[in-house]
Amino acid sequence: MIHSLFLINPSGDIFLEKHWKSVVSRSVCDYFLEAKEKALEPEDVPPVIHTPRHYLISIYRDKLFFLSVIQTEVPPLFVIEFLHRVAEMIQDYFGECSETVVKDNMVMVYELLEEMLDNGFPLATESNVLKEMIRPPTILRSVVNTLTGTSNIGDTLPTGQLSTIPWRRAGVKYTNNEAYFDVVEEIDAILDQSGTTVFAEIQGVVGACVKLSGMPDLTLSFMNPRLLDDVSFHPCVRYKRWESERVLSFIPPDGNFTLMTYHVNAQNLVAIPVYVKQSISFFESGSGGRLDVTVGPKQTMGKTVEGVMVTVHLPKTILSVNLTATQGSYTYDNGTKLLVWDIGKLNPQKLPNLRGSLSLQAGAPKPEENPSLNIDLKIQQLAISGLKVNRLDMFGEKYKPFKGVKYITKAGKFQVRT
C-alpha cells in the first residue's frame, strides 16, 4: 500500500514528507528528481518510476509534484486517484493548493493526511467526513479557538464514516434550503488545416451545490437522457435506477460535489461553435514569415461566443512578431514563444482578425514544425450537446427547496492544426 508521500515544488525542494509505515529516506526522491531533470517540461515527468527498491508514483498538479512511494504491488491508478484526492482536499480546506498554503497549514495538512490513510489504506477521503473530524480553518474559528482553548479536532465519531451513505453527515441544517446544478460541457476537438473535424468529443460534468437540511432524497431527470451512454457517477447515485429509468436518484453529499461526468463522442452530435481561418507560413529564404488568423462563429445555437482566446506556440527560432489585431489584444512572450490573442466576444458582423509578420533569428533555417493553435471559448446558458435537465424532485423532507440549473459550454483541448 502507499508507503510515503512527498510534496515537491518545481525547483525540486521537498517541503513535506509523510510516512504511513516505516520512514523512507527522502533520498528516494533523487530518482524522481533525476527524471524531472531529463524531462523538458514538468508535465512530461513519467508518472511511474521504478527504483531498485521502491516504486515512485507521482502526479503534477497545481505546479506541485505529489510523489508517493510504494514498495509492493499496488494498483497505480489507486495511488494516482488518491494523490489527486490529497490535492483536492488541500484545495477544499484552504481555498487553493500551493506550497505557501501547505506550509502555512503544515500541521493541519499533516493531521489530515493521517486521517486519510492508515497504514497505506484509505481511511477517510470524503470531504464531509474529514471536515467533521478536522474542522477547516476560518478566521472566526481561529479567534474562538485562541479565546476558548478549544481545538479544530472533532471528538465524536464522524457520522458518515459507517453509514451506508458515508458521503453525508447526519443533522445537517440550513435556513435557506437550496440545490444548484451546473452542467458544464467542454469540447475537445482537433481540426485540421482545412477546418475539417479530425476528432471531437464533449466532456460533460454535472456539478452540484446542495445545501439541504436533513436527509433529502433527490431525483434529477433529463429531457434527453439518451444522449448519455457513457457516464460515471458519484457513489451516491443509484445505478439501478439509472439503468432502468434513466433518472439520477441520490441522497446528495452536503455542499459541493460532482454528481456525474459524461462523455459524448458521436461525431454528429458534437457541434463545433467556431471556425478558424489561418495561415502561418515562412519564407523559403528563412528570414521570416507571415501569420494571418481569423475566427468566426459556426454552430452556436444562437448564443454568443465569449472569452475567445487563441494561443499559439511559435517555433523556437522566432525572434519577434509584428502583428495587428482588429479586435482584442495580443501578447507575445519571447521566452516561452507563446503568442496569446485575447479576443473576447465574437461579433458575427465583424470577424476578428490577427495578421502581421514574424521574424526569425538571423541565419536560422525555415522552421520544420507547424505550430498548432489552441482555442479557448465560453458560451453561457448552453450545453452544446443539447442536454437539458427536466426536473428535480425531492423526497424525504418536507420543506420546499430553492432549485436552479446553469449551463455552460467551454473549449477543452480545442486545437487547430496548421
Place this chain on the structure above:
Amino acid sequence: MTDSKYFTTTKKGEIFELKAELNSDKKEKKKEAVKKVIASMTVGKDVSALFPDVVNCMQTDNLELKKLVYLYLMNYAKSQPDMAIMAVNTFVKDCEDPNPLIRALAVRTMGCIRVDKITEYLCEPLRKCLKDEDPYVRKTAAVCVAKLHDINAQLVEDQGFLDTLKDLISDSNPMVVANAVAALSEIAESHPNSNLLDLNPQSINKLLTALNECTEWGQIFILDCLANYTPRDDRESQSICERVTPRLSHANSAVVLSAVKVLMKFMEMLPKDLDYYGTLLKKLAPPLVTLLSAEPELQYVALRNINLIVQKRPEILKHEMKVFFVKYNDPIYVKLEKLDIMIRLASQANIAQVLAELKEYATEVDVDFVRKAVRAIGRCAIKVEQSAERCVSTLLDLIQTKVNYVVQEAIVVIKDIFRKYPNKYESVIATLCENLDSLDEPEARAAMIWIVGEYAERIDNADELLESFLEGFHDESTQVQLQLLTAIVKLFLKKPTETQELVQQVLSLATQDSDNPDLRDRGYIYWRLLSTDPVAAKEVVLAEKPLISEETDLIEPTLLEELICHIGTLASVYHKPPSAFVEGSRGVMHKRLPARTGSGEGTESPDVGNVAGGSAPEAAPSIIPSQGDLLGDLLNLDLAPPTTTGPPPPTSGMQMGGMDLLGGGLDSLLGGDIGGSPAMGAGFGAAPAVMPASLNAPVGGGLGDLFDLGGGVGMPMGAYIPPKTVWLPAMKAKGLEISGTFARRAGVIQMELVLTNKAMSVMTDFAIQFNRNSFGLAPAGPLQVLTPLGPNQTIEVSLPLSTVGPVMKMDPLNNLQVAVKNNIDVFYFSCQYPISMLFVEDGKMERQVFLATWKDIPNDNESQFQIQDCHLNSDAASNKLQGSNIFTIAKRTVEGQDMLYMAIKLSNGIWVLAELKMQAGNPNYTISLKCRAPEVSQCVFQCYEAVLKN
C-alpha cells in the same frame, strides 16, 4: 495565524526552547509547542531529542493534543524503543475508552509503532477491538492486523488473528469487509502458499454484496480479490460479471480498471455465442474511453492497460481509433502510448485516417515523438498490406523534408518494409541513396548498408557506395561494421568479378585490424566459406530470408494472459510478469486466464496443474535448478549425436555438429541485421533430413506385438507406456512446451515427445542432449523436427535412445536431465523414465539358474513392497508383466496363495529377481525383490505397480 510561524526560529537553541514550552503548565502553550515539533518533523528536521517531553503530553483529554503526540510517536518510537514503553499504559487505557474514536485511534497508532515491546502489549487490545461492537473500531483493527503482520508475522499467526480476520469477511458492515479483504490481500502477498483468501461461492457472494455498499477504495480491494477467483462454470462467471458491471460507471478510475480486470478475466469463460458476451464487450468500450479524458497520469496507466486489452480483444476498441489521436499538449509519455495503440488498432478500414494523423505527427516538435511516428508508419505498412504503397509514398514524402532524424528513421523502417514485401518497392532505392551522406546514426547507416548489400545487383554503383563507407571502417559502431562486412560479401557473391579487391579489403579489416571478437569471427567464417566452397557460401549468405511478420511487437500469448490477470497493477504498466520485478513478492502466484469450460467442469485439468494453476515454486523441481552445473556437464559432452546404436552415416553427424557449432554465429550473422530472424534455420534445418531411416522410422506397436508373439507366450500384451506428461511448460521455455513419455518398442527405447509452439514466432533448429544418467541413456540420433514449428503448431517426435552413453548415478535413479535447443534458446528440464523400458527381451532365465542366483544374492539385498488394490489373477498378471519384459520363471501355489517367480534383465546387465505373492480374493500383493544392486529395487517396484494397474 498560520503554521509558518513554527518555522521562523531556526536557531541552535530551538530544541531547548521547545523543551521548556513542552514542560509548561499551560495547556495552550503545550499544544503550540507540540505543533511546532510536528511542523519541524514534517519538513524532515530531527526532533527526536524531545521524545520524553512529548510523550509526557500524551495523557490528556484534549483530542487534538493526543493526536499530535501520537503522530510524533509513530515517527520516532523506533529510534527510542525504551522510551516508547512509557506510552504503552496510555495506549492500553485508551483502548478501553468509551469513545469509539479514541479506541480506534489507540489501536491504530499502536500498530504503527514498530517496536517489539509495544507490539507485545498490542495483542490483547487488538483482540478485543477485532470483536468490538462498533464497526469503526473493527475496521480499524482489521488494518491493524496487517500492520502487526508486517512487524511480526509469527506473532499474528500464533495469536490466531488471521482466523479472526477471515471471520470479518462475513461481517455485517461492508466497510469492515472491505478492510478485512484489503488486510488479507496484503498479508497474502508475503505468504505465497497460504490459502488466506480461500474464495468459495459463499464468500464470493458476501464480497459482491459488500461491493455495492462500501467506499470506493474498498471496492478496489474487493474487485482485486474477486479477480483471483476462478468461477466453477460459465453461469457463475456470468452472474459475477453482471454484478460487477455497474462498477464500470464509477467516478474513481481505479475502481473502473479493477472492474475491467474482473470482466476481462471472467469473460474468458463465457461462450462466445452467448448474447451476454456481446453485450459485455460493448459495455467495456465506453469506460475505457472515459479513462482517457482523465488527468494525464491516469491516462498513462489506462493506456498501458488498454494496450494489453487491445492485444487480447481487439474488437472492444476497434471503432474508437479517434480517441487515441494525439493532442499537441499531451505529455510525451501519453503521446508515445497513444501512438502504440493506434498502430495496434490500425486496420484496412481506418488506415487512411491513421496515416494522415501519423504524417501530421511527423512534423511535430518533439524529436522522440516524431521518430516514433515515422516508425509507426512503417509498422502500418507491415501490418496492413493494402496500405503498404501509401505508407511507402508517405515515407518518401518525409524523406523529401530532409529533416535529418526523420530521414534516418524512415530509412530504418523502409528496410523492414523491404523485408516484408520483397521485390515490390525497390524503385525507391535511388531516392534512399541520395540521402546516404546525411546518415549519422548507426541504426540508419546499418539499415542503408543492408539495403545496398541486399539489392547490390540493382544498384549500379553499389561497390562505390560500400567502399565509401569502408573508408572510416574503424570509426563505425559494431552494428555498422558487421553490416558492412556482410553487405560486401553479398556484393562479392553477386558481382564477383569487380569486387574482389573490396571483399579482401573488408575481410582483412575485420579479421586483422579489429579487436571485436564478433566481427573477427564473422570475418573468418566468411573467409573460409568463400575460400573452401563459394557455392555453399552463396547458399548460406544469399539464402532466402523468411518474411518478417507484423506480429513481432506483440506480447507473447502466455505472458499476455498473465498480464490480463494483472490489469491495473504495476505489472500491467511495465508489461512484465510481477515475478520479474516486484521486490518483496516472495513467490508470486502465476495467474492465468480461466479456460472456457462447460458447466460443472473443473477449469484446469489436473495433469497440467503444475503448469497452469499451481504456484511456480512447486512446479520448479521438474526444472533443473542449477543450470550452471548442468550446462557444464552438457558442454563436456560431444554435441554430435552418439554414433553407437546402428550405423548412422558419419556425414549426418558432421552436419549436425556443424550446425550446432555455427548455429549461434550464423544466426546472428544473417539474422542479426534483421532482428534475429531464423534465416539459418531454413538453410540448415534441412540437414537432419539425411538421417538414417533405420533410426527414425516410427516402429509401430504392431511390430512390438509380433516380437512378443515370437517371444513365445503368445499374449498380445504391449509393453506398458506411461501417459504423456508435461515436462517443460511453455512459460519456462519462451513458448516451447514439451510433453512426452518413454516407451520400449521392438527392443528400441524411444522417447516420445510432443513439441508445441506457444510463442508467436517460428521455431527451428531443434536439438536435444541428455546429461549423464544412471543407465547411460543417450539419444541415438538427432531430434527429427524437419519443418520449422509455426506458432500454435504441435509436432510429435519419437527419439530413439541408446544405453551406451556416459553413466552417472542420479537421484532418483531414473531421473533424466535433458537440454533442448532451438533457434531461441537452450532449455533444461528433467523427467523420470519408467525403468521398465530398460528391461531387455532376453530376460528369461533357467529355473535352476534362478534358484541359484536367488540364493546367491545376500538377504540384505532383498526388499519387500506391497501392491494394493490390484484385481488380477496370477495368469493375467504374468501376461501383463511379460509385455514389459518381466518374465515368469515359475509359479507355485501354496495354501491358496500364488507365488510367481520372475526375472528381469536390465539393459546394463543387472538382473533383478522377484517373488510375487498373491492370494485369491485379496487385492493386495506382496512383492519381494532381490538384486545385486539393491538401489534399483524401488524403481522396479514402481514399474510393477504401474504395469499391473494399467
